Amino acid sequence: MNCEEIKLKIGIRRVLESFHLFPIKENQKTGSYYAIDREEKIPSLSVDYVKNKAFDFGTGKSYDVISIVQQMNQCSVSEAIKYLAKFDFSQQNEFQYEEIVPQKNYNIVNVNDIKHPALIQYLKIRKVSEYKNLVKEIEYELNGKKYFGIGFFNNSQGVEIRNKYSKICLGKKDVTMIKNKINVSTEIVIFEGFFDYLTFRKLEKQEINNSDYLILNSTAMLFKVEKILNEYNKISLFLDNDANGKSVSLKIQGQFKNVEDCSFLYRDFKDLNEWFCKQVL
Known part of the structure; x- marks a missing residue:
């Protein structure tokens, strides 16, 4: 695992949280944090969860996951890499492996009770088929193609879609x-x-x-x-x-x-x- 792979595969949000640093305000793609090299009352560190980078508007300094660890631990690159070794490299940055599809790019065709054999089988694999009444079978169009999956609606009427092959959110992400x-x-x-x-x-x-x-x-x-x-x-x-x-x-x-x-x-x-x-x- 080289430095460039580490910068891509370890989510910057997870690294900041490992130092008990959390956003003052955030959305699906970015977060505003207090600076990591000084005390301040107005957050100046902008963190881009998608690009996996941060920028400090107070100093003009850019950070990736390695340089954040270097700053927090006052250590060398090799020592920072050792610190990052505790993270699960097999788990991609959460904002990379779950696609969030905006409203204009998809269309929900049908919302039904779970009936498709493939979805029932997937629920059986996950050992929760008895509770299929708590989820829905969603047929949707995306980029001109039709798909289906297990759907779970959020408070903003976005829908989490899961099947054996995909993990996406249609519409606005929410709890x-x-x-x-x-x-x-x-x-x-x-x-x-x-x-x-x-x-x-x-x-x-x-x-x-x-x-x-x-x-x-x-x-x-x-x-x-x-x-x-x-x-x-x-x-x-x-x-x-x-x-x-x-x-x-x-x-x-x-x-x-x-x-x-x-x-x-x-x-x-x-x-x-x-x-x-x-x-x-």
């Missing part, structure tokens, strides 16, 4: 909040993706529950719900067991009270669903 329909809940359970949510519902094995559910659909969406989380007396986290998930978990634990990190339940696996699939024959 999915699922409120308790019976009681006003003081507890919330947070997941990174909807397959973990479906897995939890299967593990829960009860029709009536006392919790609200929040599916981030991307940890970059956390900023959208930080004010909402103050309304809850208990927060349970089922985030991924990677550097990004751990950093976001630490941020939530530092910002709110009565937070329980439940990832220890699947500590040897990437996420809750992967752990569950290994437990069920």
Whole structure:
């Protein structure tokens, strides 16, 4: 793994979070951070999640993931590379491997209950086929071609599409909040993706529950719900067991009270669903 590959494959947001640095404001593609080399009251560091680079408007200095580590640890390039070796190189920058398709580039043709054999089989592989009623079968057109997949809508009516071969978001990226329909809940359970949510519902094995559910659909969406989380007396986290998930978990634990990190339940696996699939024959 050479320097150029490291600069592309390790997400800059994950590196900043490893130093407990989080955006003051962000959207799907960029974030505004305080400078990493000085104290300031107005954030001057602009981070481009897509290009995987940062620019400090106060000094005119540009950063990549290696130079960020060099600045934070005051170390050489080789020492920075050793630091970055703890990240999962097989996991691409999240803003590279999930395509977000704007409204003008696609058309949803049909929204139905899950019926296609390939999608049912995929849900069976992920061990959550019993909860296919919580997702939809989406037929859509993209760049003149027709596709289909398992769809999970977010709060902005964007839709997360998953099948064996693709992972995309049609429309605006957002979280999915699922409120308790019976009681006003003081507890919330947070997941990174909807397959973990479906897995939890299967593990829960009860029709009536006392919790609200929040599916981030991307940890970059956390900023959208930080004010909402103050309304809850208990927060349970089922985030991924990677550097990004751990950093976001630490941020939530530092910002709110009565937070329980439940990832220890699947500590040897990437996420809750992967752990569950290994437990069920």
